[in-house]
Amino acid sequence: MATSTDNEARVALFQSIGLNEQKARETLKNQEVTRVLEATINEARKFLPKENQISKPIGNLLYALSTRSKQQIYKLHGHLIKCICEEKIKNELQLLAAIEYLLSNPVEPVDLKALEEYAGIGVTVTPAEIERAVESVIEQNKTKLLEQRYSFPIGTLLSEVRKQLKWADGKAVKAEMDVQLLDLLGPNDRSANNAAEKPKAAPATEKAKPTTTTNANSDVQENGQVRSFADLVGAALNFHKPGENYKTEGYVMTPKTMELMKEHLKQTGGQVVTRFPPEPNGILHIGHAKAINFNFGYAKLNNGICYLRYDDTNPEKEEEKFFTGILDIVKWLGYEPYKITHASDQFDQLYEWAKELIRRDLAYVCHQKGDELKGHNVAESPWRNRPIEESLQLFEDMKNGKFAEGEATLRMKCVMEDGKLDPVAYRIKYAHHAKTGDKWCIYPTYDYTHCLNDSIENISHSLCTKEFQARRSSYYWLCNALDVYCPVQWEYGRLNLHYTVTSKRKIAKLITEGIVNDWDDPRLYTLTALRRRGFPPEAINLFCARIGVTMSQTILHPDMLDACVREVLNVTAPRIMAVMEPLKVTITNFPSTGVTELTVPNFPADESRGSHKIKFDSVIYIEKSDFTENPAKDYKRLAPNQPCGLRHANCVLTVQEIIRDANNEPIELKVTCAKVTDEGVTKPKGYIHWVSHGNKCEIRLYDRLFLHQNPDDKKEVPGGFLSDINSKSLTIHSDALVDDGIKNAKHFDKFQFERIGFFSVDPDSTNDHMSSSREIIKENHNHNIDDNTDSIKDEQVRRDIRVLSARLTDLKERFMNIVQKINEDAVGYVDQISDEDDASAEGSNDETTVNQEDNDSNEASNTDDDSEEDQTNKSPMRIRMSQLMIESIIDRQARHNGYLQHLPQYPKIMQYLVSNKPSRTKISLRHIDPFIKEHVDENPNEKIYEKISKEIQVIRRKYLKNRK
Incomplete structure (x- = not known):
């Protein structure tokens, strides 16, 4: 100290x-x-x-x-x-x-x-050379400069000068550029610039034809294909190139590093090599989907390869069904492993390397019990310095079964990043192994196996979640201790969702307690459960791509995942009609003597995408909830004195008689019908769905399994997660009816039941018993609306805003991580900015925009109002300005769209923005450009919000239309 x-x-x-x-x-x-x-x-x-x-x-x-x-x-x-x-x-x-x-x-x-x-050491660029180069570049662009004046992107001029004079001082080049521009254009007149910037009126064009996609910038195509993880996230992955491991922060060099790197490149051909290494002791969950997309997606982005490696070092919990289930899910998500390997494939080599560690006096056999090794303040083992030959013999005895479980371990002589001393490399387990049988009774740990398997497979980028950051030092230590190729470990924040648990132990507890049926129960967020619930793999991949890759531990609202599912199914799931709680309706004046067939489009917005036939007869069934004897003022469906239209049938029903049961509840309606186009028929206020000659189906409606956002939080749920179960998480309608559009449907086929939601055919369906699970509610599911219009009630607006709010919150979290990164790296200072620097900043603010083209040039780093020595470490004042700028972007989005007023407001920020120059805030955001490029999956400017902003505007227009 x-x-x-x-x-x-x-x-x-x-x-x-x-x-x-x-x-x-x-x-x-x-x-x-x-x-x-x-x-x-x-x-x-x-x-x-x-x-x-x-x-x-x-x-x-x-x-x-x-x-x-x-x-x-x-x-x-x-x-x-x-x-x-x-x-x-x-x-x-x-x-x-x-x-x-x-x-x-x-x-x-x-x-x-x-x-x-x-x-360029020793190279000197004179002021005269700078003057001539600047003069030459300005002359080449003189015509456009005179036309656009200071609206011209000055950064391109500075870049041109840099090409001519690579080692010229950036500040001197900028100063010379300012002088010559002033001489050519005169003072920076903002009104003249604005006039130059004002675009000419565009000629009137023909109104665009509507499409089935929700907006032009959608990540989902009409055929349901989505932009890949690599497309949406890849540009942000600022990783080392294969063979340049030594350029990464914290990578440990040894005298043999470069020699081993050459051999590595010889074997891989310079390819990116990644791996997805799950433990085969449970089913993959939504967090694994991010890992799958990241590992396979990054390899695909760089024309590389990705292994599927089973980390089968814990024989007690591994089962064959988990091996097959993991591969099945990887393929379901659309990825094909380069090779399927097992950690156990290398058990012989790992054993030989363990003995080599002992020979180098870097490992020893220890007899401390498991409880003695827990925690981070563990005393040094009394056996740490035992003779090498003794440890070698004892390790052989461990292998030959001469010790009981827990009596001996092999420990490595290193200190982990979190301070833990001498991690265990081998322990004794008398258990049958799914792949090697009973050959071994000693098994390597993750800390020992992982990095060495990576080395053997020549992994270039070892991508893992943030909890493994504490193991990075032991990862590098072990590879270097054995003089083998050492990959680079990169950590990222794991993905978690509210209202769920993903721990294998806790899911197993839910199963044994009978709360859920199995690992694929649709109320869980395992990937098999989501598949059974009907979530398309494209939607899960889109979700993973949109949340991106950051260092933050992300806990998201399930609404974000639901939004991606809805976006995919909206263009892929055919529309059919289903009645969950049937109420019989007899049409007394049915215009036909027999059954009539109607042709119904699968996608009403695009009839070219096919259709199906449904039956229409004198007896139909509607939802019980679509009829009431005491309608509210804004009620639009069927009532004794209010006719209602039938979807796709072009007719209006009018109630004539209500038949009741012993409890005075309606069990049948006698109605008359008339065509909507008949003379004297008033257009109905609303239309309802119906089924005639329906196919019986069991419909299961799923809700959240837990009542609280964080069922694992003892403060929120003192009784533990088992006490937080939602008793209404599953509702079954056994007597539902579905129209003929569901005939010949296969397991996992998906449909949109009109006015109800998206459903998937459950895999337990048979020819005699059809069952269907609701994936998510339809966007426009409120039965109080007229389904012939685009009107949206407040409930829908609130739901969509929750989704967008969650996305904005996630983006804000990413930006806050950037600011945290700056604070960690900064050792800055607070200097009074000189009048000269203030003038420089004021004079150059037109070109110092967030998305300036010369962000990577040396000139850009010298054009803002810092003193020259403050180019690498930002002052606390400037860091705070960056924070304010970031938060103000989010705040501006919220204030511009009144429906986000429930988001946290920032009055202090707005006060700051009023009292400070806009140019200063622009410059401050440019200071964090490199960090944005490194940590955020979009361009470092406000365009990151464009998609969300446009979606908000769509909601706004629909909302206002409904209010009118």
Whole structure:
């Protein structure tokens, strides 16, 4: 623990290179940066005369080196520090290029000549050269500049100059560009710019024809195909290229790393190689769908391959049905493994490597009990330093069954990232293994097996959920300890949903308690359950793609998944009519002497997509709820004094007589009918569905299994998840009737029962007994509406807003993660912005927009109002501005669409935006550009909200139409 005296000494040291006191103290909050910067300054002093202080330009570069470099090349910093002190590296652009070179060649000895050539070390660009290059670029674009003035994207001009003068100082180029533009165009007149920007009126065009898709930007095509995970998320996956493992943060280099990397590339041909490694001791759930899409999707995006590897290291819980079930689900989601492998395929090799660890004195046999090893403050084992030969013999004895379970383990001599000491590599289990039988009685643990199997299969990107982050250090340690190829482990946040449990143990408890029937009970969120419920695989893949890949632990509302399902089924599920609670209706003046056949389109919005025949006779059945004797004022369906239309039959029913049972309940209606087109017939207020000569069907309506959002939360549910069961989670209608559109339907075929919802044929259906499960309610399911219109009641608006709200909340969470990342990396400072810098920012705000084309150029990083040394670490003030900007985008969306007023408002933000210059907020958002590109699956600007905004507008128009 550093003392106050030590800290004061460090503050003085940091001030000696030009940092002000505030920035120096902020730097101390980041222990890693503090350690590296302190070592860098001390090293720099070796190359400077003792009487010379470190100048501010040199200090800025030393600070940038300490904050922009990576751990794997710290040992090579001496070469760069020497070049900085000798003023061969003059600007940050050269420094970043030098860092990039060392990351690509992180071995000793460094080829200094190649380094200098790659990074332009020693190259000087004079002001005269900059002036000529800027003049040349402006001349080439003079016509458009005069026409568009300051609306012209200035970033493209800066990029052109950069092509000519790669090592020119960005700030000097920007300053010269400003001078020459001012000379050519005069002052930046906003009214003139606005006039130039004003688009010409577009000529009138023919009104677009309606389509069956919900909006032009839908991710779902008319045939039900959805944009892939790679299409929607791939651009955001800023991972290393195969063979460039050593460029990733925290990757551990050894003298053999580059040699092993060459062999790896030789075997893979530079291909991306991933794997999906489930444990075959349960059925996959919705969280696994994200892992499947991520691993297979990322490989597909990069023309790579993905293994399906069963992590079968726990023989007690593994069953053959889980092996087949996992493969079945992977294929159902549309993916085909490159190869199917098992961790147990390598048991012999893993055993030999374990003995090698012992020979290298990196593992030992331990006799501590399991309870003694729990937690993170475990005392060092008394057997840690036992002789190597003794551990080798004892390990052999473990293999030969000479110990009981729990009497001995093999432990590795390493410390995990969370501080856990000496993780277990092998334990004793006398259990039959599904694949190897009784050959082994010792089994490797996940910590030992996982990384070595990855190495054997030449995995380039080992993708796993965030809870495995604490195991990354042991992952790298073990591969390097055995001198084998070491993949890169990347972590991402796992996916969870409210109102469910996904723990295999808890699902098994629900089954044994008789609360649910099996792993595929449609009330669960296992993937087999969702398939049985009728969720299309395309909808699940779309859901995974839309939530993206972030480091945050995401808990989402099920409405988001339902929205994706509805979006797919809306264009794929044929419409048919079904009556869940039939009420007999006899038409006394039926116009035909026999049964009439009607042709009904499968998709009313597009009749070209087929049709089916239904029967229409004098006896039909309607929903009991579609008739009432005491109608409310806005009631539109059938009542004694209110006629009602029949869907697809072109007729209106009028009640003549009500036949009742012993309890005075209606059991039959006698009605007359008339064609809607007959003279004197008033158009009905509403239309209802019906069935004649229906097919009997058992309809199951599913609701949430749990009453509370977080059934695992002891505060929310003190009695535990078993006490939170929704007793009404399953409703069965045994006497439902469905029209002939369901004839010849196969298991898992999906339909939309008009005015009720989307249904799927259950796999327990037979020719004699049809059963159907409701997947989700139809968007427009309220029976109080006229199904011949697009009117939507408040309930539907609220439901859609819940979905959009959940999506906005998820997007906000992603942005907040970006800000958190900035705060973690920042050691910034608060400086008063000089008048000169304020003027610079004001003069250049037209080109400093969020989506500027030169975001990646050095000029872009030098055009905002930071001082030159603050290009890598943002000040707390600027970090706060970034937060405000991010939240204000969401707030602006909410205020612009009044139906999102229930979202949290941000009055302080709005007050801030009023009192600060808009240009300043634009610039602040550009500061987090790199983090947005790295962590968000869309472009780093407000376009990320366009789809949601358009959906909100659709709801708004329908809502207003209904209100009218």
